[in-house]
Amino acid sequence: MAAVKLLGVWVSPYNCRVICALKLKGIAYEYIEEDLLNKSPLLLQYNPVHKKIPVLVHDGRPICESAVILRYVDETWPQNPLSPTDPYERAVALFWIKFADDTTSSIAMIYLTTGEEQEKAAKECLEMLETIEEHGLIEGKKFFGGDEINMVDIAFCSVAHWLGVIEEVTGLKPFEPHKLPKLKSWILNFKSVPVIKESLPDIETMLAFFKGRREMVLASKSS
Amino acid sequence: MEGGVVLLDFWASMFGMRVRIALAEKEIKYEYSEQDLRNKSDLLLQMNPVHKKIPVLIHNGKPICESLVQVQYIDEVWNDQAPLLPADPYKRATARFWADFVDKKMYDSGSRIWKTKGEEQEAAKKEFIENLKLLEGELGDNLYFGGEGFGYVDVALVPFYCWFYAYEQCGNFSIEAECPKLIAWAKRCMQKESVAKSLADPEKVYEFLLQLKKAYGIE
Numbered sequence: 001m002a003a004v005k006l007l008g009v010w011v012s013p014y015n016c017r018v019i020c021a022l023k024l025k026g027i028a029y030e031y032i033e034e035d036l037l038n039k040s041p042l043l044l045q046y047n048p049v050h051k052k053i054p055v056l057v058h059d060g061r062p063i064c065e066s067a068v069i070l071r072y073v074d075e076t077w078p079q080n081p082l083s084p085t086d087p088y089e090r091a092v093a094l095f096w097i098k099f100a101d102d103t104t105s106s107i108a109m110i111y112l113t114t115g116e117e118q119e120k121a122a123k124e125c126l127e128m129l130e131t132i133e134e135h136g137l138i139e140g141k142k143f144f145g146g147d148e149i150n151m152v153d154i155a156f157c158s159v160a161h162w163l164g165v166i167e168e169v170t171g172l173k174p175f176e177p178h179k180l181p182k183l184k185s186w187i188l189n190f191k192s193v194p195v196i197k198e199s200l201p202d203i204e205t206m207l208a209f210f211k212g213r214r215e216m217v218l219a220s221k222s223s
Numbered sequence: 224m225e226g227g228v229v230l231l232d233f234w235a236s237m238f239g240m241r242v243r244i245a246l247a248e249k250e251i252k253y254e255y256s257e258q259d260l261r262n263k264s265d266l267l268l269q270m271n272p273v274h275k276k277i278p279v280l281i282h283n284g285k286p287i288c289e290s291l292v293q294v295q296y297i298d299e300v301w302n303d304q305a306p307l308l309p310a311d312p313y314k315r316a317t318a319r320f321w322a323d324f325v326d327k328k329m330y331d332s333g334s335r336i337w338k339t340k341g342e343e344q345e346a347a348k349k350e351f352i353e354n355l356k357l358l359e360g361e362l363g364d365n366l367y368f369g370g371e372g373f374g375y376v377d378v379a380l381v382p383f384y385c386w387f388y389a390y391e392q393c394g395n396f397s398i399e400a401e402c403p404k405l406i407a408w409a410k411r412c413m414q415k416e417s418v419a420k421s422l423a424d425p426e427k428v429y430e431f432l433l434q435l436k437k438a439y440g441i442e
Contacts, residue, residue, distance in 0.1 A: 049324065049357060058313075061313055063313070063316045063320070065319075065320055065323055067323070068316050068319045068320050069316075071315075071319065072312055072313070072315070072316040075312040075315065087296055087299040087300050088282070088285060088287070090296075091287045091293070091295070091296040092287075094292045094295065095273075095287070095288055095289050095292050098289055098292070099273070135273055
């Protein structure tokens with residue numbers, strides 16, 4: 001029986017965060033793909049409160065919520081540390097991880113809504129990207145924390161990889177790379193890390209998935 | 224202000240109260256700065272440019288934002304007494320999960336009790352009680368969450384206790400009738416000086432809420 005299991009859904013950025021962390025630390029794990037329309041007894045047993053993925057199971061004990069999982073992984077497996085050692089830098093990192101949660105939700109809202117609601121979602125998303133550019137990223141630093149990738153970068157995987165797909169599927173493009181140069185550089189740096197490239201889901205498969213989802217959203221709104 | 228600690232806060236904020244409790248538990252001397260949220264100070268806007276919200280903890284001139292981040296920071300820096308997070312990584316993960324649950328569920332469902340009426344309000348009350356019952360389940364027979372003494376989840380949740388009276392008045396229901404164990408836990412926490420000194424007076428909170436309702440145009 002594998003000591004580490006991950007219950008997830010391939011297309012979820014929250015799931016991807018955990019995969020990035022496990023792979024960066026070289027931790028072997030068993031991956032279990034969940035069907036969210038038909039949740040397994042295992043998922044319901046391991047996450048009775050939220051019934052959501054990702055769930056990390058370590059030696060039979062579940063850990064839920066991706067941000068909580070990231071910290072647990074970092075504290076349990078100290079190789080390739082994913083958070084700053086200085087308490088103040090760590091507090092700054094935790095602030096941005098929370099902001100990444102909000103940003104990830106706002107990206108999802110763009111494909112889940114239509115009309116005025118969708119315009120509002122795109123506007124909110126852009127404001128968050130501008131905030132990241134102005135306050136989160138530092139000129140000359142490859143990643144959020146400096147020259148090494150850490151859990152803040154991982155937490156923002158939705159911006160690096162999902163935003164582009166959602167933009168293509170909906171035709172709305174809140175992100176204009178020439179206006180947010182630090183963010184543009186960060187995305188390139190993030191996606192250049194070999195372990196990250198391996199961990200991100202295939203773009204073509206994602207496009208097909210989100211196109212299908214978008215059609216369902218449009219169908220439900222027009223009825 | 225070398226080594227100095229300043230807390231930008233608002234008296235009725237349950238998020239600010241979390242930080243006050245943590246600072247009191249660690250016996251940290253700090254300057255409390257009451258903020259006018261309708262007329263935000265330059266200091267607040269400078270220290271929290273992203274959200275422009277309280278509480279903001281300023282240590283050695285550097286700001287830390289988000290109440291649970293602040294509590295964790297306090298616990299790490301002043302680690303010589305009153306540990307709030309357990310040492311074991313799995314227990315820490317459990318504590319963080321439940322504090323995150325409080326953040327995601329309590330404020331939202333509580334706010335909907337006073338912001339809505341009729342069916343919407345009934346749904347909000349139901350959800351609020353369900354969330355409290357889940358927390359009661361997690362508490363179990365322990366004196367405090369986590370079973371190791373007053374800690375992180377207690378700090379995250381107990382400030383909501385001083386808002387219960389206001390919610391009950393607005394929603395015309397009794398939280399104690401539904402969740403006696405949780406109220407017993409809250410009263411136990413209130414025996415601690417750090418909690419009693421940090422929580423606002425429930426009657427004053429209710430008066431404040433009535434003013435808020437007027438401002439929002441809610442009957």
